[in-house]
Amino acid sequence: MTSHQDLDSQKKAAALQAVEYVRDGMVVGLGTGSTAKHMVIALGEKVRAGMQLRGVPTSQETAVLARQSGITLIDTDNRWEIDVAIDGADQVDPGFNLVKGGGGALLKEKIVAGSAKLFIVLVDQTKQVPVLGGSFPLPIEVIPFGWGSTAREIEALTKSRVVLRQRNGAPFKTEAGNLIVDVHLARIDRPRDLEIALNQIPGIVETGLFVGRTDILIVGRPQGVETLHASKG
Structure with a gap:
């Protein structure tokens, strides 16, 4: 270890x-x-x-x-x-x-x-890692307005669990004043395709995929x- x-x-x-x-x-x-x-x-x-x-x-x-x-x-x-x-x-x-x-x-x-x-x-x-995902969730920055609907669309696209990031019992805020949702994907086999698809969802500011x-x-x-x-x- x-x-x-x-x-x-x-x-x-x-x-x-x-x-x-x-x-x-x-x-x-x-x-x-x-x-x-x-x-x-x-x-x-x-x-x-x-x-x-x-x-x-x-x-x-x-x-x-x-x-x-x-x-x-x-x-x-x-x-x-x-x-x-x-x-x-x-x-x-x-x-x-x-x-x-x-x-x-x-x-x-x-x-x-x-x-x-x-x-x-x-x-x-x-x-x-041999493939992205699994042990580490994919962070996605979203605007606060309607973030729940944005998260629902992410869930529908990825078929994965989406969790609002918290810190000290409150939603984590980025320096730009946005929220982060962490997407728990088993594996990301086609990161470029996923990045393109996620960027079509209204409310997403940026994804943590660097392709x-x-x-x-x-x-x-x-x-x-x-x-x-x-x-x-």
Whole structure:
């Protein structure tokens, strides 16, 4: 059984490998979550050593950590071009498709990933799965208005249980003021088809499916870090 400390070490090793892709003067998309936290801290060390870079955070939590680490942040209300975005994932399949959104930042994470010239994903080995779904639900961000009807349509489409995410006894609210429903799918065999179908349902803001977006996957393992490149074509 892999301990939490061992997994954290794997995440940190993957993060240290990822920041080697960052060059002086770049604009960097800063992901959210436990693995991305190591990445932000590592970038802060590069900044203190003299590297010039600017960051686009995917959450308030990441923004706070970036500022504490000395990273200059870009006004996120403006138009920006991101050289490289680095983020974690809750699941990754052999085709480099992801499930993200366990931390509730999936909307900003997908906007940043979509704006980046290079999208690097960091995971420990436990996040690699033969097929998405099963052990981790699919998060979907929905607007509060009529969310119950939206959830019913998701259930009808997926034939799966849909649960409103709660925190401290109240509905979880994203930074955009929306809700998240977690869809408990046994398996997601065709993630691209599912993403397209879900996006047809009124009330869905964004899904936690990241399909065909990953350029580089960095996996932390007990024996070291493995770097995999997506074959896109």
